[in-house]
Amino acid sequence: MSRSLAGKAAIAGIGATEFSKASGRSELQLAVEAVRSAVEDAGLTMADVDGLTTFTMDANSEIAVARELGIGELRFFSRINYGGGAACATVQQAAMAVATGVADVVVCYRAFNERSGDRFGQVSVAANAQVNTNGLDNAWSYPMGLGTPAATVAMQARRYMHEYGATSEDFGRVAVADRRHAATNPNAFFHGRPITLEDHQASRMIVDPLHLLDCCQESDGAQAIVVVSAERARDLPQKPAYVTAAAQGSGRDQFVMTSYYRDDIGIPEMGVVGRELWRQSGLRPDDMPMAILYDHFTPYVLMQLEELGFCGRGEAPAFIADGAIEIGGRLPLNTHGGQLGEAYIHGMNGIAEGVRQVRGTSVNQVEAASSSHVLVTAGTGVPTSGLILSA
The missing domain is CATH 3.40.47.10 (Thiolase/Chalcone synthase)
Incomplete structure (x- = not known):
C-alpha cells in the first residue's frame, strides 16, 4: 500500500x-x-x-x-x-x-x-490576548513596540539586508511585479493600477525598512x-x-512572527516545507514553470525563493532582477497580483490562482503551467504549509 x-x-x-x-x-x-x-x-x-x-x-x-x-x-x-x-x-x-x-x-x-x-495592520491587543501560548509569546514583544505584523517583519528584513546586501529596491521589484499582474486581472482590487519602482520608493515608510507598497492589502x-x-x-x-504534494513545516525554536532567538533569523520553516514537497513529489525547483509565493510582505518572497531552492542564500535579489518574476520571465510569480495586488484573503486566493494556471484559465496564463506543475506557499514568519498542484 x-x-x-x-x-x-x-x-x-x-x-x-x-x-x-x-x-x-x-x-x-x-x-x-x-x-x-x-x-x-x-x-x-x-x-x-x-x-x-x-x-x-x-x-x-x-x-x-x-x-x-x-x-x-x-x-x-x-x-x-x-x-x-x-x-x-x-x-x-x-x-x-x-x-x-x-x-x-x-x-x-x-x-x-x-x-x-478587524484590521490586521493596526496595533491590536488581540494577538497578545489570545487564550493560548501564542498570546503569551506575543506578550513579550508587544510592550517593546512590535505591535503590528509590519513591525515584526521589519526586524527580519533589516537583518536580511545586513547579511546579504539586499536593498529596498530589491523588495520593491516584488511589489512592481505583483501590481503589474494585478493590473490585468479584472478581479484584483488594483486592476488597472500598476506601479513603478519609483512609486514604491516614494511610498511612505511604515516600519523602516518597509514602505507602504511592501505591505499587503487589508481586504x-x-x-x-x-x-x-x-x-x-x-x-x-x-x-x-x-x-501532487502537500506539506506543513515548523522550524526549530519557532515563534509566531518573532523567531528572533535562533541562529537563522530567516524563515527556515519554509525550508522544511520545501524539502518535504520535493521529497513527496520527486520534483525539483527547475520543474516549476511558475509559483504562487505568499506575499504579505515583500522581503519574505526573496527569502522563500532561497529556502525553496530556486537560488542560494542571499542570491534572491539577483535572481529576481530584470523582470525574472514577471510574465515572460524565468519564474513568473503571483500571476493574479498576489496579496499585494489582488487581495489579502490569507493566501487562499493564491491557491485558486494555482488552480486556474493548471486549468489554463488564468488572465496571466503561463503556458507551461497548464501541462505541468504549480508551486503554492502559505504564510511566512509562522509555521506554514505548501502545495504542488499538477495538470
Whole structure:
C-alpha cells in the first residue's frame, strides 16, 4: 500500500466573492457565498458536501456554514492554526480526508472583513490576548513596540539586508511585479493600477525598512476550494488540479512572527516545507514553470525563493532582477497580483490562482503551467504549509 498522497486527491472547484474594502455584509454571508460558488464550479450540490475545513482564525464555524447552505451531515471538519500559514494546510487536510475515505467532498474556506472590520495592520491587543501560548509569546514583544505584523517583519528584513546586501529596491521589484499582474486581472482590487519602482520608493515608510507598497492589502472577501478524490474529479466538469504534494513545516525554536532567538533569523520553516514537497513529489525547483509565493510582505518572497531552492542564500535579489518574476520571465510569480495586488484573503486566493494556471484559465496564463506543475506557499514568519498542484 502506497503511503504517498500524490495523485489521490484533486481540487475540482474554486469560488470567491468580490474583493473589496467594504463588503457590506457579514463574514458568514461571505463564507456562504464563496462556498456556494465553489461547489457550483465543481458541478456538485450541497448534498454532496460532507466535509469542511478552515483556519482557527476564521469566525465562521463549520456548522453555521453548513446550516446556512443546507449541507446535511458532516463526516469531517478541521481547523488549522497560525494565521496565513494555514492556507495550503487546509487543502492538505482535505486531500488526506478524501484520499483515505474519511470524506468524499471537502470544502476549504476563509472569509473575513479584514478592512471594514478587524484590521490586521493596526496595533491590536488581540494577538497578545489570545487564550493560548501564542498570546503569551506575543506578550513579550508587544510592550517593546512590535505591535503590528509590519513591525515584526521589519526586524527580519533589516537583518536580511545586513547579511546579504539586499536593498529596498530589491523588495520593491516584488511589489512592481505583483501590481503589474494585478493590473490585468479584472478581479484584483488594483486592476488597472500598476506601479513603478519609483512609486514604491516614494511610498511612505511604515516600519523602516518597509514602505507602504511592501505591505499587503487589508481586504474584505472570501475564497473557497473544493477537494475530491482524483477518481471523482475526472468525472466532474472542470479540469482537475491534482494534489501532487502537500506539506506543513515548523522550524526549530519557532515563534509566531518573532523567531528572533535562533541562529537563522530567516524563515527556515519554509525550508522544511520545501524539502518535504520535493521529497513527496520527486520534483525539483527547475520543474516549476511558475509559483504562487505568499506575499504579505515583500522581503519574505526573496527569502522563500532561497529556502525553496530556486537560488542560494542571499542570491534572491539577483535572481529576481530584470523582470525574472514577471510574465515572460524565468519564474513568473503571483500571476493574479498576489496579496499585494489582488487581495489579502490569507493566501487562499493564491491557491485558486494555482488552480486556474493548471486549468489554463488564468488572465496571466503561463503556458507551461497548464501541462505541468504549480508551486503554492502559505504564510511566512509562522509555521506554514505548501502545495504542488499538477495538470
